[in-house]
Amino acid sequence: MTTSTTSNAGEHQSGEAPALLLAEFDTPAVLVRAAEALRDAGYKQFDTHSPFPIHGMDAAMGLGDSKLGWIVFPIGLLGTTIGFSMIHWMNNIDYPLIIGGKPASVASLPSMIPVMFELTILLSAFAAVFGMLHLNRLPRHHHPIFNSERFSSFSNDKFFISVEATDAKWNEGAIRALLAPLHPTHVELVFDDEEGGDDAVHSTLSEGHAS
Amino acid sequence: MSSWNLPIKELDETPLVGEGTTFRSITETVCRVTEHKAPRAWWVAFLIAISFTGIMTLSIGYLFWTGVGVWGNNAPVYWAWDITNFVWWIGIGHAGTLISAVLFLFRQKWRTAINRFSEAMTIFAVICALIFPGIHVGRAWYAYYMLPIPNEMAIWPNFKSPLLWDVFAVSTYFTVSTMFWLVGLIPDFATLRDRATTKIRRVVYGALAVGWRGSNRHWQNYERAYLLLAALSTPLVLSVHSVVSFDFATSLMPGWHTTIFPPYFVAGAVFSGFAMVMTLMLITRAVYGMRSLVTLKHLELMNKIILTTGSLVGYAYAMEFFIAWYGGNDYERFLFVENRLKGPMAWSYWIMIGCNVLSPQVFWFKKLRTSIPVMFVVSILVNIGMWFERFVIIVTSLYRDFVPSSWGSFRPTLVDIFTYAGTLGLFFTAFLLFIRWIPMIAIAEVKGVLPEADPHHHDDSHGAHDTHSHQPATVGAE
Numbered sequence: 050m051t052t053s054t055t056s057n058a059g060e061h062q063s064g065e066a067p068a069l070l071l072a073e074f075d076t077p078a079v080l081v082r083a084a085e086a087l088r089d090a091g092y093k094q095f096d097t098h099s100p101f102p103i104h105g106m107d108a109a110m111g112l113g114d115s116k117l118g119w120i121v122f123p124i125g126l127l128g129t130t131i132g133f134s135m136i137h138w139m140n141n142i143d144y145p146l147i148i149g150g151k152p153a154s155v156a157s158l159p160s161m162i163p164v165m166f167e168l169t170i171l172l173s174a175f176a177a178v179f180g181m182l183h184l185n186r187l188p189r190h191h192h193p194i195f196n197s198e199r200f201s202s203f204s205n206d207k208f209f210i211s212v213e214a215t216d217a218k219w220n221e222g223a224i225r226a227l228l229a230p231l232h233p234t235h236v237e238l239v240f241d242d243e244e245g246g247d248d249a250v251h252s253t254l255s256e257g258h259a260s
Numbered sequence: 261m262s263s264w265n266l267p268i269k270e271l272d273e274t275p276l277v278g279e280g281t282t283f284r285s286i287t288e289t290v291c292r293v294t295e296h297k298a299p300r301a302w303w304v305a306f307l308i309a310i311s312f313t314g315i316m317t318l319s320i321g322y323l324f325w326t327g328v329g330v331w332g333n334n335a336p337v338y339w340a341w342d343i344t345n346f347v348w349w350i351g352i353g354h355a356g357t358l359i360s361a362v363l364f365l366f367r368q369k370w371r372t373a374i375n376r377f378s379e380a381m382t383i384f385a386v387i388c389a390l391i392f393p394g395i396h397v398g399r400a401w402y403a404y405y406m407l408p409i410p411n412e413m414a415i416w417p418n419f420k421s422p423l424l425w426d427v428f429a430v431s432t433y434f435t436v437s438t439m440f441w442l443v444g445l446i447p448d449f450a451t452l453r454d455r456a457t458t459k460i461r462r463v464v465y466g467a468l469a470v471g472w473r474g475s476n477r478h479w480q481n482y483e484r485a486y487l488l489l490a491a492l493s494t495p496l497v498l499s500v501h502s503v504v505s506f507d508f509a510t511s512l513m514p515g516w517h518t519t520i521f522p523p524y525f526v527a528g529a530v531f532s533g534f535a536m537v538m539t540l541m542l543i544t545r546a547v548y549g550m551r552s553l554v555t556l557k558h559l560e561l562m563n564k565i566i567l568t569t570g571s572l573v574g575y576a577y578a579m580e581f582f583i584a585w586y587g588g589n590d591y592e593r594f595l596f597v598e599n600r601l602k603g604p605m606a607w608s609y610w611i612m613i614g615c616n617v618l619s620p621q622v623f624w625f626k627k628l629r630t631s632i633p634v635m636f637v638v639s640i641l642v643n644i645g646m647w648f649e650r651f652v653i654i655v656t657s658l659y660r661d662f663v664p665s666s667w668g669s670f671r672p673t674l675v676d677i678f679t680y681a682g683t684l685g686l687f688f689t690a691f692l693l694f695i696r697w698i699p700m701i702a703i704a705e706v707k708g709v710l711p712e713a714d715p716h717h718h719d720d721s722h723g724a725h726d727t728h729s730h731q732p733a734t735v736g737a738e
Contacts (some may be wrong), residue, residue: 081715101708102479115484115631139416141658148420163425167432170496174436178443181485182372185478189471201454206283
């Protein structure tokens with residue numbers, strides 16, 4: 050474990066509680082093990098941060114399946130229904146059009162299929178994108194994790210695990226002890242900052258200092 | 261974890277990136293293009309492209325001011341370059357979706373190097389395509405009649421018309437492709453945000469990255485959304501060119517009225533799109549030094565697809581002739597033999613055969629398939645050939661049909677040529693801006709196919725093949 054401290058460490062130590070504990074690793078393999086360790090120790094509110102999705106991480110974190118399909122499927126069906134109702138009302142009821150000898154009724158269903166299909170795809174795609182953003186609570190303007198100066202390398206080549214202080218089992222010393230055998234390259238406490246500024250990074254490395 | 265996101269063993273374990281590529285080097289290689297000053301070649305290309313865009317704007321302005329008479333379209337050739345260009349551009353777009361969606365579903369990991377690039381191409385090609393149906397209606401300010409919105413005539417669009425299906429198919433295609441592209445860009449915008457050195461870059465890329473923090477809880481939904489979009493785009497892309505082909509196939513024109521059109525159009529679309537990806541990729545890869553990410557293996561695989569789809573198209577050409585003979589319709593037989601093989605416009609048919617059917621056959625030979633100059637020339641020829649395919653379908657079917665007294669001919673005007681060349685300018689303007697400001701290779705996805713990205717990489721190798729020198733953490737933990 051490397052050690053580094055920032056000059057303003059301790060500024061918030063007296064009054065404020067940390068938002069989360071952030072540990073940095075070099076490889077996805079160790080990150081998976083760290084997630085397994087936290088899962089087995091009963092932590093719930095923890096997350097991993099990686100430049101790309103890591104195979105097997107869902108199981109390592111003990112996550113269930115994504116619920117996105119449950120959003121997309123009904124909205125896709127809604128698209129089919131809207132397509133059918135729109136064509137049926139416009140061409141068969143409001144202003145019946147008989148074209149090419151095809152009746153202005155549901156009997157002309159084959160010619161309705163292409164537009165019904167396209168609207169199914171269109172609404173499903175909207176549901177997939179906006180459903181994903183909704184499940185992820187994105188767009189999000191501010192998150193305490195960005196107060197860490199090192200965190201920006203999550204989108205480059207580093208792998209992070211964060212445990213939120215609101216976790217029922219939150220115990221900073223225990224988490225550090227749990228992660229220590231995996232040799233994180235850096236461990237820090239991250240504090241939230243109401244102003245969203247960049248001065249709230251605190252690296253605390255000795256166990257005594259952190260309590 | 262369900263089976264869809266399990267790692268897939270590659271058929272052969274050739275690495276998909278060049279020697280010595282690391283997570284960090286991928287970030288560097290891709291991001292630095294958007295962070296450094298554009299090379300001189302970029303400015304030269306951009307000025308040329310934007311000049312052509314200006315020519316397009318003037319041509320379209322002149323068209324609106326005067327009417328469609330400024331084009332060479334006439335009776336009986338009511339559709340000419342306008343719809344040829346429309347179908348050509350839409351077809352080019354299809355390769356992007358094929359690479360991003362179909363190859364994703366087939367777990368073709370090599371697609372990661374080229375998917376961003378070709379998805380961008382899709383979007384810009386569809387923009388160019390959408391211009392033509394919009395302006396060819398003559399009075400473009402009535403183009404909104406194509407949409408089901410209430411109007412002063414109290415009449416609705418005719419949903420039995422394939423032209424209306426086209427409106428829905430192409431606009432859905434554009435919307436879904438754009439969303440797919442933007443979703444794929446979120447993690448890469450986050451990379452640019454985290455590297456930003458100026459406030460404006462931090463704000464702009466920060467907004468585009470929507471607060472992405474690489475969280476696995478997010479990746480889970482993100483990957484599912486990506487899978488769903490791929491699964492939705494696959495039938496969509498097949499439907500789009502099928503519907504485009506319905507514009508012809510549902511008519512009674514000899515040469516158009518054939519059931520082979522939907523699969524034949526889709527194969528042709530993929531064919532021309534891959535050729536366009538190849539042309540653009542070869543230039544960009546050389547100019548920006550992306551050879552470690554887009555390797556010769558990628559190019560060879562693309563050439564195999566060009567060979568396959570080119571042969572499919574060749575089969576379709578042959579089958580059209582067989583059906584014209586076997587079907588026993590005199591007009592159809594006349595069209596294929598007298599209007600296409602022979603006759604005043606036979607030259608366009610033979611350009612099409614030469615470029616589309618014959619030129620890709622060189623890819624049967626590995627030496628030629630892996631030769632950059634050969635693939636560059638063939639990709640250009642295929643682009644030309646596929647433009648002529650649409651020209652042949654449209655013009656040689658229309659100019660001499662049932663009654664000889666109504667025969668005519670077709671000659672493009674300067675405005676035709678300027679408008680077409682102008683859309684090429686628009687395409688390249690958008691493309692150059694994309695290359696300048698947006699990561700042109702999907703950073704997160706390429707990282708995900710590195711051997712090091714597999715969490716079992718080190719377990720399998722027991723540290724023996726460990727190429728990393730900076731990580732005692734793994735070894736220590738074992």
